[in-house]
Amino acid sequence: MTAAVRADDPEELLTRRVLGALHREDVLGLRSAAALEERPDGVWLRGGRLALPVTEDGFQSRWTARRPLLEVDGRPLTGLDEILAAVAGLADPRDRDGHTAFAEECRQALATMRLHDLARPAVLDGLAERLGPDPADWTGPAASLGFDTLAAYLDHPVHPAGRGRAGLTDDQLRGHAPEFHPAFELRWLILPEAAITRHGAGTLPGWWPAPADLGEPGPGFALPVHPLTATPGLAAPVPGARLAERPYLTVRPTLSMRTVAVVEDPSVHLKLPVATATLGLRNRRTIKPGSLVDGAAGQRLLEAVTAREARFAGTVLHADEQCFAHAGHELLAVLLRRQPAGLDGSVTVPLAALLAPSPGGRTVLDHLADRFHGGDVLRLYDELLQLLLDWHTTLFSYGIALEAHQQNTSLVLDRPGGRTRMRLLLKDDDGPRLNTTRLGELAPYAEAFDDARIAGTDDRPVTDLFTTITGHLCTGALAFGLAALGRAPLARTLGLLRTRLTEAVDRLGPAGAPLRTALLDAPDLPVKAMVTAGTLLSKERSGAADINKHYTTGPNYLLEAPR
Structure with missing residues (x-):
């Protein structure tokens, strides 16, 4: 999740994010066909019939939208619907349905943002009344759901309309979405x-019911x-x-x-299909039976690595995802996920929540640093980098490489x-990428996966996933977020990230060369093209x-002299 920004009008904020994404993903040539143009108010990118006011970004794109405005044939458009209608009108006729769907996603996201503000x-x-005013004291599995609630108010680092959920009403969101911390029965x-x-x-x-417990006499299996x-x-x-x-059975939603x-x-935790979509029209929240098989296979593979690498035995924990059931249909499935034992006295917080404002206004990271690292936010970030990147x-x-975002x-x-x-x-191990030529004695584990896209004999899918997930979403987003919040200069947070990543790659010896080439030394880095693959184009x-592993490129902020 991205760091909190100043309290803009939701439509203006969303419009800038949408325009930034359209530029980053080169929709209508907004990137490849555009040239810089200096105007009295600042820098613009002009290409063909379009012009966009921009400012330097540096994270996943060199430029991003500076104002909620797109110029079409010299005419300034400022309303989000107006902008998206103009973009759709200029798109290839084969893509019009995708543009119409994206406009609806944006409307849903905007409505949700306004609901969030209220x-x-x-x-x-x-949350403060139920769990306490200091999130650093929110210990145990039940309290960790409070962090999911805080994280749900932040925007996704890549997808501009990430807060939207297709087809759900305000009442459905209030009753079931994590940002409202509701409890409901299954x-x-x-x-x-x-x-x-x-x-x-x-x-x-x-507590798992038999049919009779639900007022349904006779045999059968009760599926939540x-x-x-x-x-x-x-x-x-x-x-x-x-x-x-x-x-029957009262539950609370997690961040997902x-x-x-x-x-x-x-x-x-129970992972259940929901007939909606997030982060793109094609990113449906149903559960394909094969993904349950892959999650269980992924967990077994990771535990096999942990067994061979003793230093991770006590520092990298794995949720148990071996228990699941399905009826051969993507709406008729359940994963029963068990958290490791012994977490009652621990603070367990998703990385997505670290930059979220907590009760009282300070970020979760600030509170955690106060309790665990003497108030030194950078020290906490550094320790996280060392463990995460070593793993x-x-x-x-x-x-x-894992989809461990x-x-x-x-x-x-x-x-x-x-x-x-x-x-x-770690949880949700169902979407890794494997280069089986590196697995050695662990090669038989690759045969247990259902999705044929997972295993291959090339490093590139592995380095791409490492870069976009471990690099951008888990570490890079925090480096830029800490700088945006004024905790340290960007050069310092990025310098720390490069140093720890270099050390981790160096420990691999020659085996780390492809990762060094693809991540540390490359002029550009892969970046998720989520709008294009998820909605705009078939x-x-x-x-x-794979819509979640379709990429464009962005600047390498890990180079020695980042912009």
Whole structure:
């Protein structure tokens, strides 16, 4: 998540972010066909019929939109709808539907931003009353959901309309989205046992209902269903299935919204399909059965690496994602995720929440630094860099890169014996990239994945994923965010990032050469092209094999003399 910005009008803020993304992803040649132009008010980029006022960025694009304005044929357009309609009118006719869909995503995001502005003060007051005024004291699995709530108010570092969720009303958001910290009950679908595929040893938790507990006598398996997915036609794909009338089991949403924590057993999360989309029209929040297989396979692979690399045994924790069930349909599935034991006295905070304002206005990072690092925010950032980069570069030496972005990676802090201990907690291991030529004795683990895109024999998909996730979203975003918040000059935060990354790559010896070439020394870095692949263009038009791993390029802020 990006750092908080000044309190702009939501439409102006969103319009600048949208224009910045359209430039970064070179929509209508706003990047490749544009030339710099000096005007009395500052720098512009002009290309063909379009002109955009810009300012230097440096993170994932050299330039970004300076004002919420796009000039078309010399006519200034300032309203978001007006701008997007003009862009759609100039687009290739084959892409018009995608542009129409993106405009709707932006309208949904804007409505959500306005809803956030209204709701946020009361939500933060409620968190302070329930969990305490200092987030550094929010310990245990239940309290960690408060950090998910804080993170949900921040914008995504890449996608401009990341706060939008397709097709949901304000009431549905208030009742089920993490930024409102609601509690609600699940619905349950009774399925014939023969229709269910189950994975994972051991018994289900004691609170898992039998059909009779839901007022549905007779045999069958009770599958939890998110209330937003519990439509009358949900049972149709499975003969003999029926939706129980009685709701059961109170839960709260995590940052991902489709994953919920059980209130009476908060170390257990249930990942459930939700019939919506975020971060792009094609980024649906359903659950393909194969992704459950891949998540379990990914966890086993990571634990095998940890077993071989003893220094990570106590510092990198893995959520247990071996238990899941599905009925062969993307709306009929559940992952039962168990958090590691022993976190009751720890502060567990997703990286996405570190720059979020907390009750009282200070960032979560400020509070954590006060308690665990003597008030030194940079010291905390440095320690995080050392652990995170050591882990991910070690994985690279095995040919592994993870989709362990700022939502899937949590910082775990506590003080056993009075000394600060930092650990990482990883979840959602279903989207890695593997170079099987590096796996060595771990090569058999690659055969367990369902998605054929995961395993290959090339370093490039691995370095691309490392750069865009570990680089941009987990470490680079914090370097730029800390500078934007005035905690340290950008040259210092980026210098620290380059130093720690160089040290981590050096430890690999010759095995780290491709990572050095692709990340430390390259003139440009891959950057996610989320709007293009997720909404504007079809897969046939964009060529995206995976919408979450489709890239453009941006400046390398890790070079010795970054701009």
